[in-house]
Amino acid sequence: MAGFIDRDKVLFPLKNISSVVEIFKNQLESNHEPDLALLSIIAGAVENSLTCRSNVSIQVVEPKTLPILELHTIEDLYNKFHAIMKGAIDVSKSENKVCTRETIKKVSDVVWNSLTRSYYKDRAHLQSLYSYLTGRKLDCFGVAFAVVAGCQALGFSDVHLALSEDHAWVVFGESGTETAEVTWHGKGNEDKRGQEIGKGVSARSWLYVNNKPVICTRAMEVAALVSAINPSLNATLDACEVACLQQELLWLLYDLGHLAKYPMAIGNLGDLEEIAPTPGRVPCSALFQEAILSARTYYNNQHVYPYTYQGGYFYRNKMYKEAFESWANASDVIRLYNYSRDDEEIYKEFLEIANELIPHIMKVISSGFSANSILKKPECFANLLRFYDGICQWEQGSATPVLHIGWAKPLVNTISKFDADVRAQVNIVCESDCSSLDDRKLPRSNGNTSCFNNNNNYCLSQDHAKSHNLIDQIESKVTKDEEVTNL
Numbered sequence: 001m002a003g004f005i006d007r008d009k010v011l012f013p014l015k016n017i018s019s020v021v022e023i024f025k026n027q028l029e030s031n032h033e034p035d036l037a038l039l040s041i042i043a044g045a046v047e048n049s050l051t052c053r054s055n056v057s058i059q060v061v062e063p064k065t066l067p068i069l070e071l072h073t074i075e076d077l078y079n080k081f082h083a084i085m086k087g088a089i090d091v092s093k094s095e096n097k098v099c100t101r102e103t104i105k106k107v108s109d110v111v112w113n114s115l116t117r118s119y120y121k122d123r124a125h126l127q128s129l130y131s132y133l134t135g136r137k138l139d140c141f142g143v144a145f146a147v148v149a150g151c152q153a154l155g156f157s158d159v160h161l162a163l164s165e166d167h168a169w170v171v172f173g174e175s176g177t178e179t180a181e182v183t184w185h186g187k188g189n190e191d192k193r194g195q196e197i198g199k200g201v202s203a204r205s206w207l208y209v210n211n212k213p214v215i216c217t218r219a220m221e222v223a224a225l226v227s228a229i230n231p232s233l234n235a236t237l238d239a240c241e242v243a244c245l246q247q248e249l250l251w252l253l254y255d256l257g258h259l260a261k262y263p264m265a266i267g268n269l270g271d272l273e274e275i276a277p278t279p280g281r282v283p284c285s286a287l288f289q290e291a292i293l294s295a296r297t298y299y300n301n302q303h304v305y306p307y308t309y310q311g312g313y314f315y316r317n318k319m320y321k322e323a324f325e326s327w328a329n330a331s332d333v334i335r336l337y338n339y340s341r342d343d344e345e346i347y348k349e350f351l352e353i354a355n356e357l358i359p360h361i362m363k364v365i366s367s368g369f370s371a372n373s374i375l376k377k378p379e380c381f382a383n384l385l386r387f388y389d390g391i392c393q394w395e396q397g398s399a400t401p402v403l404h405i406g407w408a409k410p411l412v413n414t415i416s417k418f419d420a421d422v423r424a425q426v427n428i429v430c431e432s433d434c435s436s437l438d439d440r441k442l443p444r445s446n447g448n449t450s451c452f453n454n455n456n457n458y459c460l461s462q463d464h465a466k467s468h469n470l471i472d473q474i475e476s477k478v479t480k481d482e483e484v485t486n487l
């Protein structure tokens with residue numbers, strides 16, 4: 001590990017964004033691995049100086065300048081982190097050895113036991129070592145990151161961060177295939193720190209992405225800390241210097257190839273580019289597409305967020321037909337999983353799409369009568385069915401139910417907005433008898449597109465037909481309603 005060397009120290013005191021980018025560049029291009037503790041402390045210090053309560057007056061700083069960051073501030077915290085780790089774990093005998101589960105548990109205990117007794121865990125700005133070293137507070141990602149940074153400080157180059165879409169753990173050992181929980185997840189769940197990643201039912205939950213997590217290199221761990229930078233000043237305002245720093249650091253990592261296997265980081269960059277496009281760079285829509293391609297290429301299309309990044313972009317830009325397709329593709333991913341109580345985050349995501357975003361779209365478009373309204377397009381109806389059908393299939397075979405009556409009303413409301421002649425163009429094809437499909441949900445390796453048959457009708461393939469009973473119920477209810485209204 002390069003550590004905190006003179007080439008970086010001469011850049012202090014840090015006064016602007018480009019000097020911070022320069023330090024990250026030096027670390028990433030050095031022939032040693034980048035120093036996670038150093039970069040997390042610097043990113044956290046910059047974020048803290050521009051967003052935290054301490055300077056409540058909205059900073060009016062020169063564009064791209066930062067409140068001055070002195071060398072001793074960073075150096076003292078860096079030395080403190082090394083002292084904590086080396087004071088707690090004796091590694092003299094394990095020079096250049098791979099790490100053991102026992103040592104990882106010790107490092108996790110050091111972090112865990114040094115945290116403030118009780119604090120609001122979901123608060124912003126609790127993700128960096130700056131927060132850990134100055135406030136003794138970390139969020140669940142921050143604990144996992146601190147353990148990996150601690151192991152790096154102790155000389156273990158085999159310990160790496162493993163990331164799902166809502167959880168983080170570590171991999172280690174000779175072939176990097178040992179796994180260990182090092183942090184908590186969610187509210188009120190007993191932490192499983194020290195244990196290997198679930199082989200049981202939790203393995204089928206979205207939380208562990210069907211054992212297709214992002215396994216980080218050191219540079220991807222830098223991408224994770226950069227992704228975790230939080231520019232929010234409060235619920236409505238962002239500190240633009242912090243957002244600008246995050247955006248420039250993500251482009252630096254992108255250009256060095258370190259985001260290629262990290263769909264969520266590409267998605268984060270897409271979100272930032274949508275707000276403030278960088279001249280000469282690809283449009284944000286291309287980044288959302290790249291994130292999807294990365295998830296399909298490296299993670300067997302088992303990740304949901306790349307599609308919801310893209311769907312959110314289409315929705316915000318009133319591209320509703322395209323949004324339906326992205327959301328249907330997201331639903332094609334979740335249908336492979338069994339819903340478990342650890343999956344609240346993605347449940348909330350689908351709930352918001354089904355019960356807020358789609359109803360909003362139905363409201364704003366049904367006022368217009370334009371001929372090319374999406375209500376006239378069978379592919380929109382097909383994608384909506386595919387979206388709802390995936391959620392139904394997600395529920396099937398799961399211990400915990402997904403759907404409740406609150407889902408049905410917006411669902412029927414939406415379906416009934418499409419005229420019968422449009423709905424008639426969508427065939428629900430049972431390519432094979434449903435009963436022959438076993439209940440295990442084998443991940444399908446093909447990309448997600450709604451299948452189109454030759455005579456330009458839109459058919460839902462065999463997997464979708466599994467919940468055709470729900471679709472039949474909707475169809476019959478809608479038809480009945482129509483009969484009633486046509487009486």
Ligand SMILES: CC1(C)CN=C(N2CCN(c3ncnc4sc(CC(F)F)cc34)CC2)S1
Nearest residue numbers: 141163164165166167168227264305308309
């Ligand atoms: C389409 C969305 C709702 C927009 N933002 C989304 N994010 C998903 C989570 N985000 C992330 N971005 C980069 N890396 C990671 S690792 C991780 C799990 C945590 F426990 F470590 C989360 C996450 C960033 C924001 S999904």
